[in-house]
Amino acid sequence: MTQNPPSGILCIHKPQQFTSFDVVRKLRGITHTKKIGHAGTLDPMATGVLPVFFGNATKACDILPNQDKCYRVSFRFGLTTDTQDIWGQELSHSDLPVTLEQLQKALVQFRGEILQLPPMYSAVSVNGQRLYELARKGIEVERQPRPITVHELTLLRYDEEARQGEALIRCSKGTYIRTICHDLGQALQAGAVMTALCRTEAAGFSLSDCVTLEEAEQLMAEHGLWDRLLPVERLFGGLPACRLNEVQTRMFLNGVRLDLNRLADKSLSGRCRVYGWDGEFLGLADCCPETGELRLKKFFLERG
Numbered sequence: 001m002t003q004n005p006p007s008g009i010l011c012i013h014k015p016q017q018f019t020s021f022d023v024v025r026k027l028r029g030i031t032h033t034k035k036i037g038h039a040g041t042l043d044p045m046a047t048g049v050l051p052v053f054f055g056n057a058t059k060a061c062d063i064l065p066n067q068d069k070c071y072r073v074s075f076r077f078g079l080t081t082d083t084q085d086i087w088g089q090e091l092s093h094s095d096l097p098v099t100l101e102q103l104q105k106a107l108v109q110f111r112g113e114i115l116q117l118p119p120m121y122s123a124v125s126v127n128g129q130r131l132y133e134l135a136r137k138g139i140e141v142e143r144q145p146r147p148i149t150v151h152e153l154t155l156l157r158y159d160e161e162a163r164q165g166e167a168l169i170r171c172s173k174g175t176y177i178r179t180i181c182h183d184l185g186q187a188l189q190a191g192a193v194m195t196a197l198c199r200t201e202a203a204g205f206s207l208s209d210c211v212t213l214e215e216a217e218q219l220m221a222e223h224g225l226w227d228r229l230l231p232v233e234r235l236f237g238g239l240p241a242c243r244l245n246e247v248q249t250r251m252f253l254n255g256v257r258l259d260l261n262r263l264a265d266k267s268l269s270g271r272c273r274v275y276g277w278d279g280e281f282l283g284l285a286d287c288c289p290e291t292g293e294l295r296l297k298k299f300f301l302e303r304g
Contacts, residue, residue, distance in 0.1 A: 005031060005033045005035075005054050005055055005226060006054065006055060006226050006229055006302075007054060007055030007056040007057045007229075007232060007300065007302055008053075008054055008055070008057055008226075008229025008230055008231060008232060009051050009052065009053055009054070009057055009205070009229060009230045009231075009232060009234070009235070010027070010051075010052045010054065010211070010216065010225070010228060010229055010230070011049055011050070011051050011052070011205045011209040011210040011211070011230065012027075012049075012050045012051075012052055012210060012211065012212070012213060012216065013047065013048065013049070013050075013207060013210035013211065013212050014042050014046070014047055014048060014049075014050040014199075015047060015212070015213065016044070016045055016046070016047050017044055017045070018044060018213075019042075019044050020038050020040075020041045020042050020050055021038075022044075023038065023050055023052065023213065024036050024037070024038055024052065026213055027052060027213075027216065030213075030216055030217050030220050030225075031054075031220060031225065033054070035054065035055055035058060036052060036053065036054055036058070037052070037053045037058040037061045038050055038051065038052050038053065038061070039051045039053065039060075039061050039064055039202070039203050040069065040173075040199070040202045040203060042199060043197070045085060045087055045196075045197065046197040046198065046199060047197070047198045047199070048071070048197075048198040048199030048200060048202075048207065048210075049199045049200065049201060049202040049205055049206065049207060049209070049210055050199075050202070051202060051203045051205055053232075054229060055302070056232070056299075056300050056301075056302060057232040057300070059298050059299075059300060060232055060235055060298075060300070063284070063297070063298065064203050064235060065235070065236060065238060065239060065271075066203055066204045066235070066238065067172065067173035067203070068151065068170065068171065068172055068173070068201075069170070069171055069172075069173070069175070069199060069201060069202050070152075070168070070169070070170045070171075070199070070200045070201035070202075071168070071169045071170075071171075071177050071197060071198065071199050071200060072156070072166060072167075072168055072197075072198045072200055073166065073167055073168075073169060073177050073180075073181065073194055073196070073197050073198075074164070074165070074166045074194070074195045074196040074197075075164070075165055075166075075167070075181040075184070075185075075192050075193065075194055075195060076162075076163060076164045076165075076192065076193055076195050077094075077096075077098045077163040077164075077185055077188065077190040077191065077192045078093060078094050078095065078096070078163055078190055078191060078192075079092070079093055079094070079191055079192070079193050080092045080182065080185065080191040080192070080193065081193050083119070083178070084119050084176075084178040084179055084181065084182040084193060084194060085178045085181075085193055085194040085195070085197075086193050086194065086195045088193070092191055093191070094189075094190050094191050096188075096189060096190040097160070097163070097190075098160070098163055098188050098190050099160055100158050100160055102188060103155065103158055103165070103184075103188070104155065106184060106187045106188050107153055107155060107167075107184070109187065110150055110153055110180055110183070110184060111150050111152075111153045112149065112150060113147060113148075113149050114147075114148060114149075114150060115145035115146065115147055115148075116145060116146055116147075116148045116175065116176060116179055116180075116183070117143055117144075117145045117146075117179070118143050118146060118176065118179070119176055119178065119179050119182070146174065148171060148172050148174055148175045149171060149172040149175075150169060150170070150171045150172075150175065150180070151170045151171060151172070152168065152169065152170035152171075153167060153168075153169050153170075153180075154167060154168045155167050156168055163190070164195070168200075170201075177194060177197055178193075178194040178197070181193060181194040182194075203235060204234065204235060204237070204238075205230070209230065211228060216228075231281070232281075232300050233273060233281040233300070236273050236284065239270075239271055239272050239273050239284070240265075240268055240269075240270075240272045240273070241272065241273045241274075241275060242263060242265060242268055242272045242273065242274045242275065242285065242287075242294065243264060243265070243275045243277075243279075244258070244263075244274065244275065244276055244277060244282075245264070245277050246277040248262070248263075248277075249276040249277045249278075249282070252274060252276075252282060252285075252294075252296065253276075253282065253301070255296060257291075257293040257294060257295050257296075258293065258294040259292060259293065259294075260287060260288075260289070260292050260293060260294055261292060263294065268287045268294075269287050269289065270286070270287060271284060271285070271286050271287075271297065272284070272285055272286075272287060274294075276301075280301065281300060281301070282299065282300070282301045283296065283297065283298050283299040283300045283301060284296075284297040284298050284300075285297050
């Protein structure tokens with residue numbers, strides 16, 4: 001039984017009808033280890049990139065620098081449901097046609113910085129209760145719109161006769177894709193639901209980085225799963241790198257704050273990746289110009 005797996009990230013191509021925790025539970029059974037976490041919860045109906053963290057990599061779950069996501073979403077006009085997707089209970093039906101030109105014009109208002117009203121079927125908390133828990137009881141409460149950013153919204157295809165299409169959406173954390181579909185339908189007075197969703201990018205990882213749960217199980221049986229773990233430092237590739245000498249490395253590992261003026265790179269600012277004298281990734285630190293110190297944020301080095 002594996003008690004202490006290597007630290008790293010395994011990107012899973014989440015299957016439909018699995019919750020994100022279902023994936024974690026399945027991997028705990030496959031790997032016989034408990035220290036596993038995930039980033040970027042996906043709805044059960046969604047598929048795609050789910051980064052799963054093992055060992056010390058779990059420390060990164062709450063400090064991911066890249067929280068943007070990318071999705072391929074399919075939608076259909078002429079219907080609304082309580083969950084804003086095709087699996088929900090039908091609320092209204094419309095035969096109103098939607099032309100490609102009308103759709104292209106309507107999409108403009110959903111790009112950039114916008115306000116979005118969280119759906120009732122969501123994990124957002126209101127007065128200490130999850131909205132989906134209230135929704136399952138038939139209770140609807142007032143919600144406040146939240147700012148989100150849609151960096152890219154590209155129509156990939158659209159069939160006017162079927163009133164069905166597919167789009168690529170690159171957006172900030174906290175964006176509900178099915179709500180974009182719903183709101184698009186409202187804007188065109190035809191109603192709309194999401195019919196399929198695949199997350200193609202999350203935390204800087206893409207589908208090409210992923211394995212399926214079946215592949216993960218096979219790899220574990222062949223003693224090759226840990227070879228597929230991606231290094232945790234890849235999450236922080238956009239941050240500047242700070243390289244320490246041997247004395248500084250020893251001090252940093254002992255939790256000592258370092259003098260910024262004594263670092264080899266004196267232009268560092270903000271958060272940075274820290275590497276020891278031998279090139280090993282140690283963790284993250286913050287450059288604090290007000291005190292002139294390099295302060296440890298989080299260790300990722302395997303110790304002991």
